Amino acid sequence: MGELSGKVALVTGASQGIGAACARALAQAGAQVVCASRRLEAVEEVAAGIRQAGGVAVARTLDVTHHEEAAALVEEVAQTLGGLHILVNNAGITDDQLFLRMKPESWRRVMATNLDGVFNVTHPAARIMLKQKEGRIITITSVVGLMGNPGQANYAAAKAGLVGFTKSLARELGSRNITVNAVAPGYIQTAMTEALSEEQRQRLLASLAIPRLGTPEDVAAVVVFLAGPGASYITGEVINVSGGLYM
Numbered sequence: 001m002g003e004l005s006g007k008v009a010l011v012t013g014a015s016q017g018i019g020a021a022c023a024r025a026l027a028q029a030g031a032q033v034v035c036a037s038r039r040l041e042a043v044e045e046v047a048a049g050i051r052q053a054g055g056v057a058v059a060r061t062l063d064v065t066h067h068e069e070a071a072a073l074v075e076e077v078a079q080t081l082g083g084l085h086i087l088v089n090n091a092g093i094t095d096d097q098l099f100l101r102m103k104p105e106s107w108r109r110v111m112a113t114n115l116d117g118v119f120n121v122t123h124p125a126a127r128i129m130l131k132q133k134e135g136r137i138i139t140i141t142s143v144v145g146l147m148g149n150p151g152q153a154n155y156a157a158a159k160a161g162l163v164g165f166t167k168s169l170a171r172e173l174g175s176r177n178i179t180v181n182a183v184a185p186g187y188i189q190t191a192m193t194e195a196l197s198e199e200q201r202q203r204l205l206a207s208l209a210i211p212r213l214g215t216p217e218d219v220a221a222v223v224v225f226l227a228g229p230g231a232s233y234i235t236g237e238v239i240n241v242s243g244g245l246y247m
């Protein structure tokens with residue numbers, strides 16, 4: 001019996017990287033986990049791995065840019081699994097370009113996934129959590145939303161938006177036993193950061209207090225903490241998991 005046993009968790013973008021690590025770690029802590037992303041085969045593989053390790057997990061298709069699809073999934077999860085206690089808004093993309101070369105489509109694509117996507121899933125989830133009188137909403141932002149990064153004006157704007165979103169929602173929902181927090185990773189070793197050149201990697205390592213890239217598990221551990229009983233008095237916070245890249 002883990003400390004999250006009896007809880008139902010939904011993780012968006014759970015097919016790989018940080019989302020998959022969050023799904024595995026939440027299941028290891030005892031939660032029943034719904035792994036969701038656009039690629040059913042990939043999330044099914046993650047869910048199967050969790051079941052093989054003795055956890056409870058199911059896979060569902062979800063494109064977070066579609067509000068109705070998100071609302072239908074949240075409703076289905078709550079009805080069939082007995083509620084929704086933990087939401088991890090993890091799905092995210094980058095579409096980098098120096099600002100003057102950035103096409104409006106790149107701006108909109110990143111906003112649609114990283115910012116609208118969080119609204120689309122959290123809106124129906126918060127309604128369920130209010131009825132339940134219990135909930136944990138954890139959103140993966142980025143230190144880039146706090147410190148900026150050349151070539152990422154769209155991504156940084158969306159991630160900074162999530163910080164304001166988190167703090168506002170924390171103030172709205174705190175009296176209803178729902179906490180709302182964000183986790184801001186620095187550079188984590190996933191497909192998203194694979195494209196770094198050796199020179200960029202060396203420059204990056206020199207700017208870190210802990211001179212290594214983070215792992216998806218480094219982020220997942222903080223997500224599990226925020227979902228657990230030890231974090232019941234923490235809300236509206238942004239916790240950096242960046243090896244000291246931003247402090």
Ligand code: NDP
Nearest residue numbers: 013015017018037038039063064091092142187188190192
């Ligand atoms: P990956 O690119 O490895 O994974 C992204 C995940 O998001 C995939 O599972 C993908 O699944 C899913 N996804 C993308 N678009 C959608 C969509 N429209 N609907 C549903 N799911 C979607 O990235 P990371 O694991 O590195 O990143 C995860 C989160 O962490 C993101 O929000 C990212 O911004 C943030 N982050 C990452 C950092 C890093 O260094 N890696 C640093 C700071 C923040 P599928 O393709 O199957 O839909």
